[in-house]
Amino acid sequence: MHELSLLENVREILEDHAQSQKFSKVSRVTLEIGKLSCIEPEALRFGFDVVMKGSLAEGAELIITELNGLGRCQQCGQNTVMEVLYDPCSHCGRPLTVVQGMEMKIKDLVVI
Amino acid sequence: MCGICGCGSPEQKQSHKFVFKREHHHHHDELDTGRLIQLEQDLLSKNNTYATQNREYFKQHNIFVLNLVSSPGAGKTTLLVETIKALNGQFPIAVIEGDQQTEHDADRIRATGTPALQINTGRACHLEALGIGQALIELGVKDNSLLAIENVGNLVCPSSFDLGEAHKVVVLSVTEGDDKPLKYPDMFYAADVMLINKTDLLPYVDFDVERCIGYAKQVNPEIQIICLSSTKGDNFSAWTDWLSEQMQLLS
Numbered sequence: 481m482h483e484l485s486l487l488e489n490v491r492e493i494l495e496d497h498a499q500s501q502k503f504s505k506v507s508r509v510t511l512e513i514g515k516l517s518c519i520e521p522e523a524l525r526f527g528f529d530v531v532m533k534g535s536l537a538e539g540a541e542l543i544i545t546e547l548n549g550l551g552r553c554q555q556c557g558q559n560t561v562m563e564v565l566y567d568p569c570s571h572c573g574r575p576l577t578v579v580q581g582m583e584m585k586i587k588d589l590v591v592i
Numbered sequence: 593m594c595g596i597c598g599c600g601s602p603e604q605k606q607s608h609k610f611v612f613k614r615e616h617h618h619h620h621d622e623l624d625t626g627r628l629i630q631l632e633q634d635l636l637s638k639n640n641t642y643a644t645q646n647r648e649y650f651k652q653h654n655i656f657v658l659n660l661v662s663s664p665g666a667g668k669t670t671l672l673v674e675t676i677k678a679l680n681g682q683f684p685i686a687v688i689e690g691d692q693q694t695e696h697d698a699d700r701i702r703a704t705g706t707p708a709l710q711i712n713t714g715r716a717c718h719l720e721a722l723g724i725g726q727a728l729i730e731l732g733v734k735d736n737s738l739l740a741i742e743n744v745g746n747l748v749c750p751s752s753f754d755l756g757e758a759h760k761v762v763v764l765s766v767t768e769g770d771d772k773p774l775k776y777p778d779m780f781y782a783a784d785v786m787l788i789n790k791t792d793l794l795p796y797v798d799f800d801v802e803r804c805i806g807y808a809k810q811v812n813p814e815i816q817i818i819c820l821s822s823t824k825g826d827n828f829s830a831w832t833d834w835l836s837e838q839m840q841l842l843s
Binding site for chain 1: 625626627628629630631632633634635636637638639715716717718720748749751752753774777778781807810811813
């Protein structure tokens with residue numbers, strides 16, 4: 481359940497930005513999570529309210545945007561949508577290099 | 593006025609909640625009362641900053657660092673104890689042990705005369721870079737040494753947290769399923785060395801080494817693999833030779 485640790489990181493990042501960008505409350509947090517990252521969006525949703533309680537993001541809305549996995553074949557140069565990290569190239573069957581899907585980012589915030 | 597659909601403008605009386613999905617409506621409402629800040633910041637950015645600091649420290653002090661990961665019971669601590677014995681003081685070694693509770697593993701390392709520090713992570717299921725930075729100071733790791741970090745036994749969470757190591761070494765024992773690389777691909781993708789441990793037990797278990805290697809290479813074509821037995825010493829020198837080579841490359 482490292483999602484709780486990650487949410488604690490989110491809270492710390494928000495607190496840092498509150499000082500530098502001068503805001504006192506966060507009303508919405510948008511996260512961008514790649515489908516190949518080992519993060520379970522449901523677990524983030526489950527823990528979000530608990531971790532943000534008592535912080536400047538208490539009661540904030542959480543939006544999670546999921547990004548599809550995408551790999552590029554080093555042999556034939558074509559892109560393939562990846563469901564798992566070991567999906568091969570759909571054109572020639574060779575291993576893929578992940579180009580999208582490992583993201584775990586705070587995309588944006590709505591602050592007051 | 594909404595920048596997406598234009599609703600709320602004097603000309604457009606129709607509320608967009610009838611036209612657009614709820615998410616859009618909500619999004620629009622909040623921007624009326626707040627300020628949007630584009631962050632594009634990695635969730636792990638804090639940990640990554642600490643990991644980068646650790647890596648710089650290791651480089652300055654010529655310390656070769658391994659992050660050992662596995663499921664519980666794969667034999668990481670025994671591997672370390674036998675590694676320390678086999679290397680027999682060729683170069684200084686220090687160990688950081690991560691477990692949710694107890695000093696047991698650090699005690700086992702200290703019994704060999706090697707300095708070890710136990711980090712109890714409590715409810716956390718992995719080590720983080722900040723804790724390693726603090727442990728380095730407390731442990732007083734010598735220059736030109738090998739630092740082995742034994743992570744919490746867990747094949748999921750530690751894969752995301754860079755500690756500043758040179759290599760993630762994943763240990764898989766033959767008493768586990770040979771399809772673990774496919775079941776837990778994140779870890780085998782993040783690691784660059786895999787040790788298949790407890791090979792002395794192969795006659796008694798249904799573990800296909802070649803199939804396991806095939807699965808691991810499917811997830812990570814570049815992964816280096818060594819099969820060994822820590823307790824019986826089978827092929828153990830392949831591992832200690834690799835360590836000695838890495839230490840020589842360092843100096």
